[in-house]
Amino acid sequence: MTRTRPGTTPGPYAGRSGLSAYVPLGSAATHARVAAETAYGSMVVVNSQPVIDPLAIAALDTERHVAAAGWDQPARLFALVRTADLLEREPQLRAQMGPADLAEGALTAIEQEGLPATSSLESLLGRLAWPTEVDGCAFAIERMVVPPEAERELPSRGDDAVEQLAAHPDRKDVRLLVAVLRDGSSICLLRQRDHDSDDAVATGKDIAPGLVEALKASFED
Numbered sequence: 001m002t003r004t005r006p007g008t009t010p011g012p013y014a015g016r017s018g019l020s021a022y023v024p025l026g027s028a029a030t031h032a033r034v035a036a037e038t039a040y041g042s043m044v045v046v047n048s049q050p051v052i053d054p055l056a057i058a059a060l061d062t063e064r065h066v067a068a069a070g071w072d073q074p075a076r077l078f079a080l081v082r083t084a085d086l087l088e089r090e091p092q093l094r095a096q097m098g099p100a101d102l103a104e105g106a107l108t109a110i111e112q113e114g115l116p117a118t119s120s121l122e123s124l125l126g127r128l129a130w131p132t133e134v135d136g137c138a139f140a141i142e143r144m145v146v147p148p149e150a151e152r153e154l155p156s157r158g159d160d161a162v163e164q165l166a167a168h169p170d171r172k173d174v175r176l177l178v179a180v181l182r183d184g185s186s187i188c189l190l191r192q193r194d195h196d197s198d199d200a201v202a203t204g205k206d207i208a209p210g211l212v213e214a215l216k217a218s219f220e221d
Contacts, residue, residue, distance in 0.1 A: 001101040001108045056187050058107035059138060059179040063189045064198060066140045071173065071193055073142060078109040080136035080179065109138055128218035136181035137215055145172050178211040182219045186212045
């Protein structure tokens with residue numbers, strides 16, 4: 001289940017704790033290469049098997065929730081909490097849930113609104129911190145990618161690289177969703193704009209390793 005936590009309810013779960021949780025995300029080239037390899041077919045895994053893992057279910061549900069709002073969105077952040085624990089704190093939510101939401105180990109995604117506008121992904125993720133009642137988080141962000149051979153020619157300067165990506169004739173728009181738990185579990189999902197359907201979403205653990213490590217770091221003391 002995915003919920004939006006409006007600003008009028010008790011404050012969002014995500015806190016700010018300086019840069020103590022910062023983990024370098026790697027170079028722009030590394031991110032472009034991994035995403036490009038996935039988008040261009042060398043790493044795509046489309047899972048047709050039934051999904052029973054609570055983290056995978058929550059990630060898929062959250063990715064579809066984000067996808068329903070279309071493309072050209074800003075980054076979006078969600079806290080993942082055990083549904084059973086959430087219902088202990090907010091029992092009135094039970095009426096909104098179906099049997100699948102109440103399955104053992106199920107997770108509920110709660111959107112954290114009001115993310116600060118920033119051009120630095122490292123700065124945004126490096127300032128995340130979570131209270132103990134949060135069991136994990138999910139982060140969705142859109143990216144432009146080009147074939148790996150074109151990626152190797154990208155300028156090192158970020159603004160120049162973005163301009164070159166946007167102008168490339170083989171550019172693809174993708175959306176990454178990365179979800180992690182405190183215990184280290186993780187999953188990555190990737191949706192391509194030109195194959196925009198739920199059954200074409202790629203899954204894996206190595207699609208966005210830098211994002212995985214940065215989100216895991218937000219749960220470290």
